[in-house]
Amino acid sequence: MLRQYIFKRTVMLLPVLLGVTFLVFTIISLTPGDVATMILGQGATAESVAKLRHQLGLDEPLLIQYGRYLAHLFQGDMGISYATQKPVVDEIVGRFPNTLTLAFYSILVSLILSIPIGVISAVKQYSLFDNLGMVFALVGISMPSFWLGLILIILFALNLGWFPSGGADQWQSIVLPAITLGVASTASIARTTRSSMLEVIRQDYIRTAKAKGVGNLQVILKHALKNALIPTLTVIGLEFGELLGGAILTETVFSWPGIGRLMVESIQRKDTPMVLGCIIVFSVAFSVVNLIVDILYALIDPRIKANYQRKGKAA
């Protein structure tokens, strides 16, 4: 049953991804200015511009251009970078692991902080810890990551010298970017955990467990947390997407060699194939993460699984 669900969700992803590539391709193609003129420079003759336009396929209708791009994309070819004259795919494959590493450590940082904050805030509702925790969460959500990054650089790189201010040459390099990127998600995961925990601990089965004489800590960790984490999981998935977006800014602040920074640099260089490649990789990663979250959700929440099984039998 579950295998069917996973298959169905994966198949549903394909038209969305097709739509995303088409939309992004169209928007990027609307860029004013002629690419051929830009590559050859202002002094180029009309003839050579026309020749290059033909070579690049720019003189054909948008739909044909898109079709060709898509056909190449399926073969793992995203074109040649205007700036470096090397395949876009090579550059992206080289940089993408760095972005994933950054996103992974950021989510790690935020999980380590947010779940305990959320749980304790809920269990000790309206206590000093709860109030401080929720103020921290509100400030964390409102903090622009690029500003927080700069402040952390001033404090921990320039003044204290504990961590490098940029690059990715040593293991310490990941610390400041991961914290910078992780703070906003820490805040929203903590808030969600708190509110779903509050809902769960008021339910009858928790009272029953307590009445049976199960220890307080065990009730919270074993009985309540497991159910309270279901909404949290959705938020983690959403946050991972936000992290990918946020990585664009954080990578710029810390000169982290991921595809976020690659994209910003490519936009400034007007390197269209590279920009297109980066956006598509970002969107695909975002969609795949959401798919994984949906599947995990079905695995964890027996109600969803049961619902699907009923439907499966009916069909």
Next chain:
Amino acid sequence: MSNGVKRKSRGAAIWRRFIRNKMAVAGLVIIGVFVGLAAFADVIGDYQTKAIKMNIKERHQAPSVKHYFGTDEFGRDIFIRVVHGTRISLFVGIISVSIALFFGGILGSLAGYYGGRVDTIIMRFLDVLLAIPVILLAITIVASLGTSIINLMIAVGVANIPGFARVTRASVLTVKSNEYIEAARAIGSPNHKILFNHILPNCFAPIMVYATLKVATAIMATAGLSFIGLGVKPPTPEWGSMLASGRDFIRDHMHEVFFPGMMIMLSVLSLNMIGDGLRDALDPRLK
């Protein structure tokens, strides 16, 4: 007549709940100060002579009585620049959210009200937009249209359309199932009248809360785009672009990044506090 009285008392009840929330009131006060700064920016310091004109003799000065927030690399007063920046940020935030609210509202109400095939087509289209993170979509649009304040508002606005469409659709669906809608249909009210007179006014609350929170993220996105050089360009005193230029001097002149960032954070924070307060006041059950 009786309808007017009822609405007034409900509004008063909401206001009472809102005003009891200390965080929400604090947010309202902060945003009030920001609106005041934006309104009186020219009185506080002239735009051309104080915020734009360079004064190389006074460059990189630390905060003092003469320059409350110090000066930047061109000797311009950072306090006066961030005050003028308030205008840009609030303006871009509100206009871009209005764009998103208008188009997202239309798409969402059509999808929610008519359902069926209309709903399917609109939602499949929005699924595609939702598959792209908001900031990435905004960057894509700006990268294509080119950098200017107007393009920035369009980009941030369009990137937020799917969110507004979703929220509007969800609340239209909720309101639509009420009995008085069925009654309106039974007495033969035309579709547009049901939608505009009976459904949408009752969707106002959740959409308003969402819009308040989205002005906050729009301000943040605007600053972020300017920070990476895709938004408002120098010498315009936009907070994000001020951060970007101050970044080169953080070693010795950290005030040049501290104050613009503080303004971004305070404006976003206050709008978030108001949004949370509104949500709790409009629907006490949610708290």
